[in-house]
Amino acid sequence: MATTTSELITKAKAARAATRDLRNLSTDKKNAALEAIAVALETQQTAILEANALDMEAGASAGLTDALLDRLMLNEDRLNGMASDVRTIVRLPDPIGETFDGRTLDNGLRVERRRVPLGVIGTIYESRPNVTVDIAALCLKSGNAVVLRGGKEAVHSNNALAALLRSALTQAGINPEIVQQIVDTDRAVVEQMIKANDYIDLIIPRGGAGLVNYVAKEATVPAITGGIGVVHTFADATADVENAVDIVFNSKVQRPTVCNALDTLLVHAAVAPKLLPLVAAKLSAAGVELRCDQRALSLIGPVYGDSVKAATAEDFGQEFLALVLSVRVVDSLDEALEHIEEHGSGHTETILTQDYTSTNRFLDEVDAAMVMVNASTRFNDGAQLGLGAEVAISTNKLHARGPMGLRELTSYKWVARGDGQVRR
Amino acid sequence: MATTTSELITKAKAARAATRDLRNLSTDKKNAALEAIAVALETQQTAILEANALDMEAGASAGLTDALLDRLMLNEDRLNGMASDVRTIVRLPDPIGETFDGRTLDNGLRVERRRVPLGVIGTIYESRPNVTVDIAALCLKSGNAVVLRGGKEAVHSNNALAALLRSALTQAGINPEIVQQIVDTDRAVVEQMIKANDYIDLIIPRGGAGLVNYVAKEATVPAITGGIGVVHTFADATADVENAVDIVFNSKVQRPTVCNALDTLLVHAAVAPKLLPLVAAKLSAAGVELRCDQRALSLIGPVYGDSVKAATAEDFGQEFLALVLSVRVVDSLDEALEHIEEHGSGHTETILTQDYTSTNRFLDEVDAAMVMVNASTRFNDGAQLGLGAEVAISTNKLHARGPMGLRELTSYKWVARGDGQVRR
Numbered sequence: 001m002a003t004t005t006s007e008l009i010t011k012a013k014a015a016r017a018a019t020r021d022l023r024n025l026s027t028d029k030k031n032a033a034l035e036a037i038a039v040a041l042e043t044q045q046t047a048i049l050e051a052n053a054l055d056m057e058a059g060a061s062a063g064l065t066d067a068l069l070d071r072l073m074l075n076e077d078r079l080n081g082m083a084s085d086v087r088t089i090v091r092l093p094d095p096i097g098e099t100f101d102g103r104t105l106d107n108g109l110r111v112e113r114r115r116v117p118l119g120v121i122g123t124i125y126e127s128r129p130n131v132t133v134d135i136a137a138l139c140l141k142s143g144n145a146v147v148l149r150g151g152k153e154a155v156h157s158n159n160a161l162a163a164l165l166r167s168a169l170t171q172a173g174i175n176p177e178i179v180q181q182i183v184d185t186d187r188a189v190v191e192q193m194i195k196a197n198d199y200i201d202l203i204i205p206r207g208g209a210g211l212v213n214y215v216a217k218e219a220t221v222p223a224i225t226g227g228i229g230v231v232h233t234f235a236d237a238t239a240d241v242e243n244a245v246d247i248v249f250n251s252k253v254q255r256p257t258v259c260n261a262l263d264t265l266l267v268h269a270a271v272a273p274k275l276l277p278l279v280a281a282k283l284s285a286a287g288v289e290l291r292c293d294q295r296a297l298s299l300i301g302p303v304y305g306d307s308v309k310a311a312t313a314e315d316f317g318q319e320f321l322a323l324v325l326s327v328r329v330v331d332s333l334d335e336a337l338e339h340i341e342e343h344g345s346g347h348t349e350t351i352l353t354q355d356y357t358s359t360n361r362f363l364d365e366v367d368a369a370m371v372m373v374n375a376s377t378r379f380n381d382g383a384q385l386g387l388g389a390e391v392a393i394s395t396n397k398l399h400a401r402g403p404m405g406l407r408e409l410t411s412y413k414w415v416a417r418g419d420g421q422v423r424r
Numbered sequence: 425m426a427t428t429t430s431e432l433i434t435k436a437k438a439a440r441a442a443t444r445d446l447r448n449l450s451t452d453k454k455n456a457a458l459e460a461i462a463v464a465l466e467t468q469q470t471a472i473l474e475a476n477a478l479d480m481e482a483g484a485s486a487g488l489t490d491a492l493l494d495r496l497m498l499n500e501d502r503l504n505g506m507a508s509d510v511r512t513i514v515r516l517p518d519p520i521g522e523t524f525d526g527r528t529l530d531n532g533l534r535v536e537r538r539r540v541p542l543g544v545i546g547t548i549y550e551s552r553p554n555v556t557v558d559i560a561a562l563c564l565k566s567g568n569a570v571v572l573r574g575g576k577e578a579v580h581s582n583n584a585l586a587a588l589l590r591s592a593l594t595q596a597g598i599n600p601e602i603v604q605q606i607v608d609t610d611r612a613v614v615e616q617m618i619k620a621n622d623y624i625d626l627i628i629p630r631g632g633a634g635l636v637n638y639v640a641k642e643a644t645v646p647a648i649t650g651g652i653g654v655v656h657t658f659a660d661a662t663a664d665v666e667n668a669v670d671i672v673f674n675s676k677v678q679r680p681t682v683c684n685a686l687d688t689l690l691v692h693a694a695v696a697p698k699l700l701p702l703v704a705a706k707l708s709a710a711g712v713e714l715r716c717d718q719r720a721l722s723l724i725g726p727v728y729g730d731s732v733k734a735a736t737a738e739d740f741g742q743e744f745l746a747l748v749l750s751v752r753v754v755d756s757l758d759e760a761l762e763h764i765e766e767h768g769s770g771h772t773e774t775i776l777t778q779d780y781t782s783t784n785r786f787l788d789e790v791d792a793a794m795v796m797v798n799a800s801t802r803f804n805d806g807a808q809l810g811l812g813a814e815v816a817i818s819t820n821k822l823h824a825r826g827p828m829g830l831r832e833l834t835s836y837k838w839v840a841r842g843d844g845q846v847r848r
Binding site: 019020023024103105109111113116118119197201202216217218219220222240243246247249250251254341359363364365367368369370371372373374375376378379380384385386396397398399401402403411412413414415416417418419420421422423 | 443444447448527529533535540542543621625626640641642643644646664667670671673674675678765783787788789791792793794795796797798799800802803804808809810820821822823825826827835836837838839840841842843844845846847
């Protein structure tokens with residue numbers, strides 16, 4: 001425990017101290033450092049791949065699943081892909097120094113707000129080593145120091161990547177202490193990190209629901225909660241049936257393992273007899289399992305064999321992250337709103353409708369990071385919405401909600417320029 | 425303990441449930457309710473004053489200081505003043521429903537962000553009963569439910585005011601459950617409140633440094649930390665001496681008991697011989713005690729007798745909240761920046777200068793909620809900066825920094841309107 005404390009606190013302190021060097025770096029200098037990182041990822045692959053081989057070996061003997069081993073694995077292509085992602089961040093506008101709400105008060109005092117870095121970001125993540133580079137690059141561009149705490153399985157890869165990052169920073173003339181990698185893989189480090197209020201300004205957990213919920217419940221450092229999406233689409237009585245089938249299909253099938261994929265389809269009874277058989281045909285052909293309430297079941301029937309089942313209570317309010325969709329028939333918009341209020345996670349909620357009043361009521365009354373009409377839930381995504389890179393999709397209401405880009409990694413300060421103003 | 429838990433959780437749950445009724449209330453309806461509250465404060469004073477008399481009696485027997493008793497005391501004038509403050513909130517623009525960042529994506533999807541309430545605000549405060557009405561009115565206008573936990577000394581007054589608020593809401597046709605007053609004065613309630621993540625979205629502590637620091641350290645509900653200002657003004661070598669004397673005087677004397685009042689004056693050695701004697705003359709005449717480092721002391725000397733003393737180390741980095749000012753002579757801007765970095769609380773920092781480069785360096789390099797040039801520190805204030813009412817002055821970097829108005833009590837949601845868009 002003593003060593004644990006001292007590694008985290010020592011490194012978090014070093015990150016905090018380094019923020020002064022980072023606050024006012026020019027965009028050119030930050031971009032040059034990012035380019036140096038990209039070049040290093042392309043030209044210094046041997047050390048990284050050797051370290052990754054150690055993780056892969058340890059993972060295989062520890063019996064990690066193929067899916068987990070695949071997340072852990074690095075190769076030439078993946079390192080080149082990481083370099084290319086860093087260059088994407090080079091091209092994004094620098095949020096630091098942006099000013100807004102500028103005006104001159106009656107007394108002549110000129111006031112504005114100016115974007116500044118948050119300070120030190122702490123990230124806790126799981127097996128993918130690319131997160132190490134991704135988050136460090138986003139933090140550098142937004143002027144933040146970072147304390148990285150990756151998963152135990154990826155510790156050799158992460159150490160090698162952190163060494164690469166720090167050496168590229170040094171080479172670019174930037175204090176390497178702005179990137180800190182925690183080597184200790186003890187779980188206790190996470191607990192210390194989320195309570196290190198004196199040194200860390202924001203915690204971003206990137207991982208499964210277990211990690212995210214743990215951080216949300218225990219952290220005294222402000223934390224972004226996100227990535228858990230129990231996502232609904234409600235096909236209203238007036239939904240355009242052809243559009244609805246396409247949107248539901250895209251929302252469920254295009255990438256089922258992510259947080260903005262559809263989990264539950266609610267269908268108005270007036271459109272269900274027409275819509276549900278078409279949805280069932282298209283989705284079951286794509287390998288989606290439909291878990292239906294009694295009314296939906298009676299409309300779809302046994303035509304699709306094993307891919308249509310009776311839903312249990314647990315199938316509503318669940319994030320599947322897989323080719324599974326729960327389906328319920330409702331009698332009204334109110335019943336749909338009630339269902340979403342009870343079962344939603346405040347992530348992404350969509351109505352399919354041609355009705356003006358239903359649209360307004362849905363957009364007004366549903367409390368979620370993103371509410372949509374007649375479009376795929378998969379658009380709740382930073383890149384799709386034009387933010388460039390995405391740090392997380394927040395379901396917090398404080399600070400930032402929905403997709404978070406570079407700007408959401410900033411704070412602001414008030415700046416006032418006077419010529420002798422005093423208060424009367 | 426069992427009863428304690430159940431009062432807080434029961435009421436916080438009721439507040440959470442009531443947020444649905446509050447999310448989409450029209451501005452007219454919220455303003456009508458605020459007007460009903462103002463009228464009630466003017467016309468139903470007997471019950472409040474009787475309750476307040478009980479608190480005053482109990483306070484006197486408990487040996488509260490005169491200053492504390494004065495904070496606790498209500499009379500006809502103060503109730504009318506509270507009504508007038510509520511009407512000020514009526515006149516402020518409603519932040520809810522405001523949309524921003526609207527645009528149309530390449531695929532035709534129309535996207536915008538829309539301001540929505542945070543949900544449930546929890547406030548923990550000390551002896552002033554006017555906070556009960558003030559915070560409830562700000563929350564109502566911004567569409568938030570509120571859980572109020574006032575000080576033990578004011579419990580009778582607060583209960584009477586909460587009853588008045590809830591009855592005025594009912595009369596205005598609004599669910600009174602949006603205002604919840606915690607009757608239990610046990611300290612354990614505060615601990616439960618700051619960990620009630622399921623029911624409370626934001627904690628605002630209003631009180632002394634002890635309360636604020638406790639909440640910052642222990643809360644797992646997001647909390648605003650503010651109100652602690654260790655405020656510096658640095659008179660650079662090129663400071664306009666006449667302006668400097670006026671600004672330092674105003675910053676220290678105009679209202680010494682508040683967080684944006686000046687605590688420490690740093691003076692460049694080049695201007696100190698001219699500036700310090702003038703500052704000392706004007707401030708000591710107003711009853712300010714100057715606690716000076718050796719160099720400042722040698723320049724001011726024993727002319728002002730008891731009002732000029734040698735500073736101890738503790739006089740730097742301290743918030744005085746009184747007519748006391750610490751003074752130090754420095755040799756450079758860098759030394760001043762170093763002092764502020766070490767001793768500041770990130771609240772309000774000012775430079776007095778006529779130099780272009782010093783101005784830029786100070787505004788860029790000082791990390792505080794407000795950085796200023798050539799103006800009184802007392803302008804770091806919501807009303808002065810045009811925000812209307814002020815909830816707090818945040819020294820957090822997350823969510824809101826500096827003065828927080830109604831807009832800073834909101835979140836936003838993303839709204840997207842499509843006509844069949846799916847992701848490719």
